[in-house]
Amino acid sequence: MTITLLKPGERLKDRYHIVRVITAGGASAVYEARDGAMPYSPEIRMIKQTLVKTHQARDPHWLEQFSLKYRILHELIHPAILRTYDYFMxxxxxxxxTDLISGQDLAELLANEDHTFPVRTVYGWGLALCDALDYMHTHPNGAIIHRDVKPANIMVDHRQIARLIDFDIAGVFATELTDAPLGSDGYAAPEQYEGVITPAVDVYGLAATLHHLLTGRDPRLGEPFSQVDEPAHTLNPSVSEAFAQVLSRALQPDPAYRFSTARELYDELVVIEPQAEEIV
Known part of the structure; x- marks a missing residue:
C-alpha cells in the first residue's frame, strides 16, 4: 500500500498550493507548499502526507492518537521548536x-564536519534547546516528553538557530507513553529501555547530543552509556571544566544522580563559562 503523491500545482483545503515534492517513499511524502491564508504575502510551509491505512493496520487507534498529538503540538509556540500550523485528514x-526550515539537521552537519563545533555555538544551542524542553515538560495539560532528542532531530537554519524537529514519535503526555516507541541508541537514557519515561530522558538525550558535538565522539560507537566516563574537556581542551561537569551530571546513567528536569540543567548551564581559558 503506497501513498498517492500530490503534484505541483495541486491545492489542499483551497489553501495550500503544492510547489514541489521534497521526499517521498512508502506510506509518506513531504512537500514544499505556499500557504494561501494571506494571499498577498503567502508563507512557505512544509507539509507531511501520511497514508492512514498503513498505520491503522498496525494500530487501530493510530488516527485518534495522531489527532490528539497534533492538537497539542499545534499549541507549542517556541523559537526552538518546529512550529505546527495545521493538521487535517x-x-x-x-x-x-509546519514551517519549512532552510538548513541541515545536526546529524548531517556532523557527517560533513571533520572537526568539532565551536564551544560557544554548542553552548548557545544547549541553552535554547533546554528552554524548549522545559517549555514542553511544563505544559499546562501535562508533561510533553520528546523521547528522541538526538542530532538528527535538531535542525539548524541559515541563521544558526537550532530547533527541535521530527515529533513523529514525540509523546503526547508522559502518562500515555507505556506502549510508545523507545528513543535511539546512544542518545536514549538507560531507563527508557525499561519503559520509564520522565523529563530526565530528554535531559540525557540533549546532553548526549551536546557531548557528541563538542568531542566528535559518536555515542553509538562506544560502550553504552559511557560518555559520562569521558568528560568533554578531556577530549576537547576548548571546553571548560565547568561545562564538562554539568554535561557529566546530565549524562549520569542513574536518573537519581542526573538533573531531573530541563530547567535544572538550564539553570546550571546559564551561570558557567563554557569556553576554557587559553593558556599563554
Whole structure:
C-alpha cells in the first residue's frame, strides 16, 4: 500500500498550493507548499502526507492518537521548536503542516564536519534547546516528553538557530507513553529501555547530543552509556571544566544522580563559562 503523491500545482483545503515534492517513499511524502491564508504575502510551509491505512493496520487507534498529538503540538509556540500550523485528514491521508526550515539537521552537519563545533555555538544551542524542553515538560495539560532528542532531530537554519524537529514519535503526555516507541541508541537514557519515561530522558538525550558535538565522539560507537566516563574537556581542551561537569551530571546513567528536569540543567548551564581559558 503506497501513498498517492500530490503534484505541483495541486491545492489542499483551497489553501495550500503544492510547489514541489521534497521526499517521498512508502506510506509518506513531504512537500514544499505556499500557504494561501494571506494571499498577498503567502508563507512557505512544509507539509507531511501520511497514508492512514498503513498505520491503522498496525494500530487501530493510530488516527485518534495522531489527532490528539497534533492538537497539542499545534499549541507549542517556541523559537526552538518546529512550529505546527495545521493538521487535517483528506482522502485517506493525514497532513501535518509546519514551517519549512532552510538548513541541515545536526546529524548531517556532523557527517560533513571533520572537526568539532565551536564551544560557544554548542553552548548557545544547549541553552535554547533546554528552554524548549522545559517549555514542553511544563505544559499546562501535562508533561510533553520528546523521547528522541538526538542530532538528527535538531535542525539548524541559515541563521544558526537550532530547533527541535521530527515529533513523529514525540509523546503526547508522559502518562500515555507505556506502549510508545523507545528513543535511539546512544542518545536514549538507560531507563527508557525499561519503559520509564520522565523529563530526565530528554535531559540525557540533549546532553548526549551536546557531548557528541563538542568531542566528535559518536555515542553509538562506544560502550553504552559511557560518555559520562569521558568528560568533554578531556577530549576537547576548548571546553571548560565547568561545562564538562554539568554535561557529566546530565549524562549520569542513574536518573537519581542526573538533573531531573530541563530547567535544572538550564539553570546550571546559564551561570558557567563554557569556553576554557587559553593558556599563554
Amino acid at each position: 483528506l482522502r485517506a491521508h493525514v497532513y501535518h503542516v
